Amino acid sequence: MHKKISIIGSGFSSLAASCYLAKAGNHVTIYEKNETIGGRARQLKKEGFTFDIGPTWYWMPDVFELFFADFGKQPSEYYQLIKLNPAYQVYFAKNDSITIEDTLQKICAAFEKEERGSSIKLQKFISKAQSNYNIAIKDLVYRPGVSPFELVTPATLKKINQFFSTISKDVRKEFSNPKLVSILEFPVLFLGAKASNTPSFYSFMNYADFGLGTFHPKNGMYSVILAMKSLAEELGVTIKTNQNIEKIITENKVAKGIIANGKTILSDIILSGADYHHTETLLDQQDRQYSETYWGKKIFAPSSLLFYVGFDKKIKNVEHHTLFFDVDFEAHAKSIYDTPEWPEDPLFYASFPSKTDENAAPDGKEAGIFLIPLAPGLTDIPELREEYFEKIMSRFEKITMQEVKKNIILKESFCVNDFIDQYNSYKGNAYGLANTLLQTAFLRPKLKSKKVKGLYFTGQLSVPGPGVPPSLISGKLVAQLIEKNTIQTR
Numbered sequence: 001m002h003k004k005i006s007i008i009g010s011g012f013s014s015l016a017a018s019c020y021l022a023k024a025g026n027h028v029t030i031y032e033k034n035e036t037i038g039g040r041a042r043q044l045k046k047e048g049f050t051f052d053i054g055p056t057w058y059w060m061p062d063v064f065e066l067f068f069a070d071f072g073k074q075p076s077e078y079y080q081l082i083k084l085n086p087a088y089q090v091y092f093a094k095n096d097s098i099t100i101e102d103t104l105q106k107i108c109a110a111f112e113k114e115e116r117g118s119s120i121k122l123q124k125f126i127s128k129a130q131s132n133y134n135i136a137i138k139d140l141v142y143r144p145g146v147s148p149f150e151l152v153t154p155a156t157l158k159k160i161n162q163f164f165s166t167i168s169k170d171v172r173k174e175f176s177n178p179k180l181v182s183i184l185e186f187p188v189l190f191l192g193a194k195a196s197n198t199p200s201f202y203s204f205m206n207y208a209d210f211g212l213g214t215f216h217p218k219n220g221m222y223s224v225i226l227a228m229k230s231l232a233e234e235l236g237v238t239i240k241t242n243q244n245i246e247k248i249i250t251e252n253k254v255a256k257g258i259i260a261n262g263k264t265i266l267s268d269i270i271l272s273g274a275d276y277h278h279t280e281t282l283l284d285q286q287d288r289q290y291s292e293t294y295w296g297k298k299i300f301a302p303s304s305l306l307f308y309v310g311f312d313k314k315i316k317n318v319e320h321h322t323l324f325f326d327v328d329f330e331a332h333a334k335s336i337y338d339t340p341e342w343p344e345d346p347l348f349y350a351s352f353p354s355k356t357d358e359n360a361a362p363d364g365k366e367a368g369i370f371l372i373p374l375a376p377g378l379t380d381i382p383e384l385r386e387e388y389f390e391k392i393m394s395r396f397e398k399i400t401m402q403e404v405k406k407n408i409i410l411k412e413s414f415c416v417n418d419f420i421d422q423y424n425s426y427k428g429n430a431y432g433l434a435n436t437l438l439q440t441a442f443l444r445p446k447l448k449s450k451k452v453k454g455l456y457f458t459g460q461l462s463v464p465g466p467g468v469p470p471s472l473i474s475g476k477l478v479a480q481l482i483e484k485n486t487i488q489t490r
């Protein structure tokens with residue numbers, strides 16, 4: 001008998017899971033608290049400008065292809081993908097930047113210009129990263145994190161030494177130019193942790209960066225959310241917005257339903273794609289698996305201060321993705337992970353989607369997204385947001401050699417309090433639970449509740465981890481687990 005499944009939240013992981021569960025013949029309904037779907041990947045449209053509120057880097061196109069292929073589809077049936085060239089630019093000071101283009105050959109040439117002999121080392125580094133990618137992304141991440149033995153394969157045994165060194169050590173052993181070091185340490189930030197706390201094996205992120213490249217879906221990342229919504233609805237999923245789930249009802253350790261806006265909805269299975277910590281607060285104390293102390297000890301990926309800015313002119317000397325690494329990387333990382341505080345001099349990231357996509361801004365204007373990574377849980381007040389906006393804009397003007405402040409015609413911000421308010425995010429984290437060695441696979445919060453039968457979890461705080469591609473995989477893994485358990489009890 002097919003099940004009535006209620007899914008909490010409409011982020012990437014929930015949408016992915018809904019597709020698999022509906023394809024298996026279940027009656028699936030998504031309940032989203034916000035007015036629009038997409039979770040952290042929602043969209044802001046205002047005064048002719050369009051901004052992705054969250055993710056802007058489309059990496060690992062193979063994972064998206066595999067997702068759609070599971071339904072006999074291709075991404076191109078739903079959205080147009082543009083490979084960015086250059087992929088991104090990194091500023092180190094005024095008149096001092098490195099541009100990362102769209103092939104390894106061109107990137108090698110850029111490296112060689114900075115440090116003699118580095119192109120050969122880069123080729124070797126990326127070849128190892130590719131081999132790790134083939135093991136990790138094509139195999140390991142598609143395992144449900146149930147047992148440590150999932151990670152023990154003939155391929156991983158050969159790589160065991162790579163779990164005892166770090167990306168940071170490996171990179172610094174081969175490259176001495178600090179600019180190249182920071183470029184090679186940048187991709188693991190997507191995993192939510194510092195390179196010095198990330199095992200060498202995770203260099204697969206460097207292959208995603210230099211080997212596979214950076215893409216932009218036409219009309220932004222939100223077009224991927226819309227694609228998944230269409231697919232889910234084609235498969236029979238019902239999506240309901242403005243539905244705040246206030247409680248998960250259990251009876252004798254069995255999930256029975258949810259309460260949405262005061263109304264009880266009985267369900268055979270409940271799957272939550274909302275932040276794991278928040279979902280557990282919807283349960284009575286005795287049904288929760290993890291204590292506040294457990295969450296307090298975990299390494300969370302950063303929160304962020306974001307600005308969505310409309311300029312009344314085109315911005316010069318920047319690319320679609322531009323990173324500002326003109327201040328001390330270590331000091332900023334320390335303020336995120338070691339002694340949580342507002343950073344003295346923050347690194348920041350800027351994205352100008354209207355450089356590639358004419359739909360992102362009105363003619364002759366530019367849409368800019370600015371992001372400063374921050375420790376979760378920091379005090380978030382309007383005055384601090386303004387102070388930091390002023391800080392980064394002044395640096396931006398100096399480094400890119402132009403005035404822009406007087407050209408701002410639209411500005412919105414998003415920070416810790418918004419992550420909490422809009423997504424029920426633990427301490428206002430942006431990217432979930434970091435993927436460190438001790439927070440990998442079976443060591444992460446589980447997809448299936450150990451205490452309540454019929455209750456499951458998915459998303460960036462669970463398996464396999466933060467990022468859009470892992471969220472798609474998380475949805476698939478939990479759907480497989482639900483199907484497996486349901487068949488066993490049929």
Ligand SMILES: Cc1cc2nc3c(=O)[nH]c(=O)nc-3n(C[C@H](O)[C@H](O)[C@H](O)COP(=O)(O)OP(=O)(O)OC[C@H]3O[C@@H](n4cnc5c(N)ncnc54)[C@H](O)[C@@H]3O)c2cc1C
Binds near residue numbers: 033057245275466
């Ligand atoms: C600023 C930012 C930049 C990022 N950049 C990138 C990037 O460039 N590339 C990349 O790959 N990844 C990026 N990420 C990470 C990526 O966006 C996330 O990993 C992914 O979107 C998480 O999806 P999810 O399904 O786990 O959770 P979410 O998207 O958070 O979805 C959870 C949903 O549950 C809903 N919800 C919560 N509580 C309730 C409730 N009680 N009742 C009903 N609904 C509820 C929320 O409203 C939300 O819609 C970024 C994230 C952020 C925030």
